[in-house]
Amino acid sequence: MINKQQKTKIFLTFLNEKYSDAECSLVHRNPFELLIATVLSAQCTDERVNKVTRVLFDKYPDAESMSDSDPEELMEIVRPTGFYKNKASNILKISKKIAGDYQGKLPLDMEKLTELPGVGRKTANVVLGNFGMAEGIVVDTHVKRITTRIGIVSADDPEKIEKELMVLIPKNRWNKFSHQVIAFGRDICRSRTPKCNECGMNKFCAYFLDKGGVR
Ligand code: SF4
Structure with missing residues (x-):
């Protein structure tokens, strides 16, 4: 039986092979x-x-x-x-x-950023991560859905999911990881109609295997 650490390693390799170019899609200059x-x-x-x-x-x-x-x-x-x-x-x-x-x-500091109106940890993580100062992992709807489906996290709350991922994923991958998972979510592991049969992670995915490997 494969554990979470092993599964995460496989997932990181998969993401690097498929989505090596993934990056922030919000246009910005600073x-x-x-x-x-x-x-x-x-x-x-x-x-x-x-x-x-x-x-x-x-x-x-x-x-x-x-x-x-x-x-x-x-x-x-x-x-x-x-x-x-x-x-x-x-x-x-x-x-x-x-x-x-x-x-x-703009101060590149988690505490100061999250003091700004309407800025939570997720938004601060986006800014810090993209400017080489990642203090955490962006857990948006794609990251939450996909890491849960694959079965590498067990929490439901995004901040708790982030903490679980921070233990599993090397710090130098924190920023890239979210961009890659978002690209994967838009491409294959979609919210309503995941393309499980053509997904390179299906052999390791709890969601797919729970359904008997058919989707
Ligand atoms: S097998 Fe399906 S649910 Fe699992 S990661 Fe792939 S697309 Fe998503």
Whole structure:
């Protein structure tokens, strides 16, 4: 019987073979832009966020200019991402705090990032991981679903899943791992219709094997 450590090792090798190029799909030029894009990406596709941020960052290229923006105008720009009132309010507060307290430079520090309005551990992990300062693993809906299906985590809560993964996965893979799993989730291990029969992990996947190896 294969244990979680062995299964994780197989999964990491599989991800490296199949998704070696996976990277953050939110377009950004610096940590501040990635933070704003990540806040906007809640309940929205990265593709749509990228369309919105093209306009947003063109008009407000830094925290200072965004902090001076007209709230109504900001709301209109981010409207296509959904939950736009909350998102506009949060990015305005974030940019004011960064412009005011941090001289316009986003602090790459978990504690300071998670003090910003609307920024939780997952969002902070996205920013830190992509700028070489990973302090954890991004556990989004894909990472949660797939690691649970394969059977390498047992918790239900994303923060607990993250802790389990941090024990299993070498630190130098933390950032890449999430991007690779997200790519795998979009490609094969989809939420409603996973393509188990063509999946290279099916021999090791608890979900597939529990169903008698047929899907
Ligand atoms: S076998 Fe199916 S459920 Fe398991 S990882 Fe592959 S696609 Fe996902």
